[in-house]
Amino acid sequence: MADVAKLHPLNDNIEEVLKIFYSFDTPEVMRQRSDEFGVAEVQWIDMGDGSHTGIASGTAEAASNAETTMTQMVQEFTVRAQVRALCSRTGIKIDRTERVANSLGHLAAVVDQLNDLDHPVKIALFAGRRSSDRAYLLLQTWFCALNLKNYIGSSNIFACSHLNRIMEEEGVHDSEERVQQIGRVIGTHAHEVMSIVQHLMSHCDEEAGSPGKPVQVCAMLAHLLFLRANGGTQFATALSDTFGTEGFIAAALVSQVPNEFVEDVQQLYPDDRQIESGTMVFDVFTTWRLDSGDYSKYAEVVVSAWEGRCKQLTNQGGGPQGISQQRPALMHSNLKDVDHVKQVANLPERIRPTIVAFGGVADGFVPFEGQTDSSSRVDGDKSEVELELASIVMKAVQARHPQLPSQQECAAKHGDDDDLVKAQVDPRLPEEAQQRVKKRLADLFESREVDGKRSSVVLAKAYHDITRKQILNM
Numbered sequence: 001m002a003d004v005a006k007l008h009p010l011n012d013n014i015e016e017v018l019k020i021f022y023s024f025d026t027p028e029v030m031r032q033r034s035d036e037f038g039v040a041e042v043q044w045i046d047m048g049d050g051s052h053t054g055i056a057s058g059t060a061e062a063a064s065n066a067e068t069t070m071t072q073m074v075q076e077f078t079v080r081a082q083v084r085a086l087c088s089r090t091g092i093k094i095d096r097t098e099r100v101a102n103s104l105g106h107l108a109a110v111v112d113q114l115n116d117l118d119h120p121v122k123i124a125l126f127a128g129r130r131s132s133d134r135a136y137l138l139l140q141t142w143f144c145a146l147n148l149k150n151y152i153g154s155s156n157i158f159a160c161s162h163l164n165r166i167m168e169e170e171g172v173h174d175s176e177e178r179v180q181q182i183g184r185v186i187g188t189h190a191h192e193v194m195s196i197v198q199h200l201m202s203h204c205d206e207e208a209g210s211p212g213k214p215v216q217v218c219a220m221l222a223h224l225l226f227l228r229a230n231g232g233t234q235f236a237t238a239l240s241d242t243f244g245t246e247g248f249i250a251a252a253l254v255s256q257v258p259n260e261f262v263e264d265v266q267q268l269y270p271d272d273r274q275i276e277s278g279t280m281v282f283d284v285f286t287t288w289r290l291d292s293g294d295y296s297k298y299a300e301v302v303v304s305a306w307e308g309r310c311k312q313l314t315n316q317g318g319g320p321q322g323i324s325q326q327r328p329a330l331m332h333s334n335l336k337d338v339d340h341v342k343q344v345a346n347l348p349e350r351i352r353p354t355i356v357a358f359g360g361v362a363d364g365f366v367p368f369e370g371q372t373d374s375s376s377r378v379d380g381d382k383s384e385v386e387l388e389l390a391s392i393v394m395k396a397v398q399a400r401h402p403q404l405p406s407q408q409e410c411a412a413k414h415g416d417d418d419d420l421v422k423a424q425v426d427p428r429l430p431e432e433a434q435q436r437v438k439k440r441l442a443d444l445f446e447s448r449e450v451d452g453k454r455s456s457v458v459l460a461k462a463y464h465d466i467t468r469k470q471i472l473n474m
Helices: 013-020 028-037 062-088 096-115 132-146 157-169 173-184 191-201 200-206 217-229 244-252 259-268 295-315 340-344 431-448 452-467
Strands: 042-047 054-058 120-125 151-154 237-239 289-292 329-332 356-359 369-371 382-385
Touching: 013 157, 013 173, 013 452, 028 062, 028 295, 054 062, 054 120, 062 157, 096 340, 120 132, 132 157, 132 173, 151 191, 151 289, 157 173, 191 200, 191 217, 191 244, 200 217, 200 452, 217 244, 237 244, 244 295, 244 431, 259 452, 340 356
Parallel strands: 120 151, 120 356, 237 289, 289 329, 329 356
Antiparallel strands: 042 054, 369 382
C-alpha cells in the first residue's frame, strides 16, 4: 500500500470516463485536492486478538481513495494465501490463469441463470472493492456488458476506463457508441458520506430532537450536500439505511429542503429538475437504495410513505412544482446469490426492485479438480478443492475537525438489519465508548416522532453554515 499512496486518483483519463459514462464534470477544486492529497497511506494495527485492522488517515477523499485498492489487495492476497496453504498441504498448484479462468466459468454460469429469469429488473454490477482479481474484474465487466440481459452498467471506473481506451484504439470513436456497448457508470454515494457528516455535526441531531431522541438531520444534510456537489437532483438517490430507513423517512417527510439548497440547484444545474421552496426532503429523491435489512419490509415502508405523501400533496392542491408523483425507483443492493435475485425479481410489482445491484453474486469460484503431486501415476489421487472469497469492509470511523469538536466518540453506521450485521463503530475505542456510540445509533434508529418545523430550521442552519460560512474549510 505504500506505493498506492503515491498515486494520483484523478487524471485526464478518469475525468473523461466520468464525463462520458456518468455525465459528471469534475470541478477544478476536486482535481486540485486530488493532486494535493492523493491517496492516504494505510497503516495496519494489531488488535491483540489475532486480527489486524487497516487504517487510512487523511482528508476525507484521500482516506476514501484508499478503500477500493486496499480491499481489492486484501481479497487477492486472501485468495493467494489459500492457494499457498493448499499447495503446502496437498501439493495441488493453482496458478493465476487457472483462477481467472475458473472465475469466468463461474460467471458464465451465473449469467446463464440470470438470463433464464423472466423479469423486467435492470441489473448493475457493483463490483470492485472485493473483486477476486483485477484482471477478472475487467473481463467480468466486459462479459456482462456483452451477455447479461437487462445490464445497465458498472460502478467500477477502473474497468470502464480501460474498456473505453481499448474500444477507442480499436476504432470506436463515437463516445455514445462506447457507452452503449460498455454500459454507463452506475453508482450512488456511500454510507461514509452520512457517517462523516453525522460525526462532525452530531449536535444537529440533538437540536432537532430532544435528549435521547435525536432526529436524523445529519443524514438529510449529507444527502443534500452530496447532490449539490455531484450533479443536482435529476437522479437523486436516497441511501437511507445508514442510521435506519424508518427514522430517515420520518424526518424527510416533514423537513423542508433549505431555500439555499433550492437556489444552489438552480444556479449550479439550471438544466436539471428544479424544485421549489416548501418541498420536503423526501420529495427530492427519485430512487431509494435499500442496502441492508429485510428488503420486502423496507420497500413497503418506502412505497407506503410515498403513497401517504401523494395523498397529502393531493389534499394540498398538488404542492410545490417540481415534485414528481411517480413511484420512486427501488434499488436492491444486498443480494446473496442468483436464487436471491430470482426471489426479489418475482416480488409483487408494488415493491419489486427497479434495479438490482451486486458484486459478489457474479464473482467467486467453482470447485477445482485438484491433482496431488503423485497424480501423474495411474493411481494418483484426485479431489475437488474450493477457494473462498473473504467478506471485506472499510468504513469511516473518525471524522475530525480542529474547529468542530464532536459530541460523539467516532463516526458510525447502523444499518437496517435486526442483528446489526452491518453496524460499524471504531474498533480501536474502549468497549465502554463503543457502547455509548451504539446507544446513540440505536436512538437514531428508533427516531419516529419529528417536529418538522424544528428539524427544518436546524437543517437549514447546518446547510448554511457548511455552504455559506464554510465551517468545514476553516
